[in-house]
Amino acid sequence: MIMKRFIPEIFRGLISDGISNAKKYLAEVETRFVKNEKSKIGTLLTKLVLMKYKNKGSIREYIMKMSNVVSKLRTLKFEISDDLLVHLALIFLSSHFGQFKVSYNCQKDKWSLNELISHCVQEEERLKQDKTESAHVATKDKKSDQTKDNKDATMTTNKK
Known part of the structure; x- marks a missing residue:
């Protein structure tokens, strides 16, 4: 499980808690902020x-x-x-x-x-x-x- 203390609060609600891998988590964050x-x-x-x-x-x-x-x-x-x-x-x-x-x-x-x-x-x-x-x-x-x-x-x- 990713340590919540390193993740800013603003991002915590966007991504599901079930992601345990840092790479998967970062990939998920990236999809939310892809340039249009x-x-x-x-x-x-x-x-x-x-x-x-x-x-x-x-x-x-x-x-x-x-x-x-x-x-x-x-x-x-x-x-x-x-x-x-x-x-x-x-x-x-x-x-x-x-x-x-x-x-x-x-x-x-x-x-x-x-x-x-x-x-x-x-x-x-x-x-x-x-x-x-x-x-x-x-x-x-x-x-x-x-x-x-x-x-x-x-x-x-x-x-x-």
Whole structure:
């Protein structure tokens, strides 16, 4: 008989007293506390489906996080193909990548995950350059508008 003084009270009522072997007892305890793989899969799938790139951080890190969730699902014997992962990553990209998504959909070839990362990083850099250029243009236009407004105000004052 297993010594009751070594068994926490919380476990004593769960297992029948007829178990005299420690290995059998531990096996019985283990069956009571088996991880529920279905709930873990559900949690990981929810995490994957709710991952949306919000233009914060690196696009490479975003796709790698998605890939990490998929690899955790695979360890639970829940298979998600690389093709599906590529499509999910594209779907969850922000609207800034709209032209990029259309470009991918018009191609006959499918990209691997590494190709997707490479192309996304290039597109991210292009978008950053466009944003910087448009910011410079906006700044120049703003100054010229202010100068024009000041000239109009001066002319109006002079006419009075």
